[in-house]
Amino acid sequence: MNRVKDKVIVVTGAASGLGLADTRVLTREGAQVVMTDIDPEAGQAQAEDIGATFITQDVSNESSWDRVMSEVDKRFGRLDGLVNNAGIAPIATIEDTTTEVWRRVMGIHLDATFWGCQSAIKLMKQSGGGSIVNMSSTAALVGLAPYLAYSAAKGGIRSMTKSIAIHCRTEGLGIRCNSVHPGSISTPMVHKALKTLVGTDLMAEEDPEKTRKAMGIGEPEDVANMVLYLLSDESKHVTGAEMVVDNGDTVI
Ligand SMILES: NC(=O)c1ccc[n+]([C@@H]2O[C@H](COP(=O)([O-])OP(=O)(O)OC[C@H]3O[C@@H](n4cnc5c(N)ncnc54)[C@H](O)[C@@H]3O)[C@@H](O)[C@H]2O)c1
Structure with missing residues (x-):
């Protein structure tokens, strides 16, 4: 209990899946979580249920970051953590990825992680340090054929994270920056992918837990x-x- 007591932490894409689970676990461990998401209805409802704060945000909009960080500063006067988690995963290979899809994926993953880190560091410097977690993927480590733009963006997040970490260490900012690389995890994003790629509707299975395992x-x-x-x-x-959180999938 209380492993992150009183830390003020922003989690993006927090209305669903991994961001929602992060919010639940962090709140349980004593943090004051600010959830952001492009979906205000789901976000607000989840925030009320958990006892967190919700702010509507499209992470691929640069000016949204100033708004979110100003709001956090005004309400809490500090920032201890940021989870750059919001994401989309359109299924398209090198042969069928359109420029529009490519740019959207880069905007939501790469641009947003860049702006998120930049704006968080400004506020964390005032609070004397902090920790940034950038949600990457095993796609950054191996490359997934049906996820061309996604793999490229997650690879960029992986190396951006290391550049930020070393900058913060060299400058003595007391800010850490790490990336997390999940394998396949049961969230709406993966349920959709399973239907499209292997024809399995996990949530409609007689025993979804058994099938998941x-x-x-x-x-x-x-x-x-x-x-x-x-x-x-x-x-x-x-x-x-x-x-890496993938039960060894990238090892074998
Ligand atoms: N589920 C997995 O197996 C898996 C594996 C590796 C990496 N990831 C990464 O974890 C993160 C979360 O994925 P998930 O599985 O929970 O997906 P999800 O679809 O369940 O949740 C993603 C959330 O991000 C929000 N979102 C989408 N676009 C947004 C935008 N422009 N601005 C703000 N919010 C936005 C959605 O509304 C949703 O609430 C993503 O970055 C994803 O790439 C997931």
């Missing part, structure tokens, strides 16, 4: 527990690291 798919809490560790002071000596 048989398919080697993890639970959102498996990732949320890693995020919790990286945002807590337990990971004070960890920065620039790529934390």
Whole structure:
């Protein structure tokens, strides 16, 4: 209990899936979580249920970052953590990825992570330090054929994270920056992909839990527990690291 007590933490894309699980686990461990999402209805409802704060945000809009960080500063006067988690995963290979899809994926993943880190560092410097977690993927480590733009963006997030980590260390800012690389985890994003790619409707299965386990798919809490560790002071000596949460999928 209280592993992140009183820390003020922003989680993007928090209305669903991994961001929602992060919010639940961080709140349970004492943090004051500011959830942001492009979906205000789901976000607001979840925030009320959990006891967190919700702000509507399209992370791919640069000016939204000033608005979110100003609001956090006004309400809490500090920022201790940021999880750049919001994402989309359109299915398209090198042969069928349109420029529009490419730009949208880069906007939501790469641009947003860049703006998120930049604006968080400004506020964290005032608070004397902090921890940033950038949600990447095993797609950054191996490359996935049906996810061309997504793999490229997640690879960029991986190396951007390391550049930020070393900058913050060199400048003595007390800010750590790490990336998390989940394999397949049971969230709406993956349920949609399973239907399209392998024809399995996981949630319509007679026993979804049994099928999930048989398919080697993890639970959102498996990732949320890693995020919790990286945002807590337990990971004070960890920065620039790529934390893989994939049950060994990329090892075999
Ligand atoms: N689920 C997995 O297996 C898996 C694996 C590796 C990486 N990831 C990454 O984890 C993150 C979360 O994925 P998830 O599986 O929970 O997906 P999800 O679809 O369940 O949730 C994504 C959330 O992001 C929000 N969002 C989308 N576009 C946004 C925007 N422009 N601005 C703000 N919010 C926006 C959505 O409204 C949604 O609430 C993503 O970055 C994803 O790439 C997921």
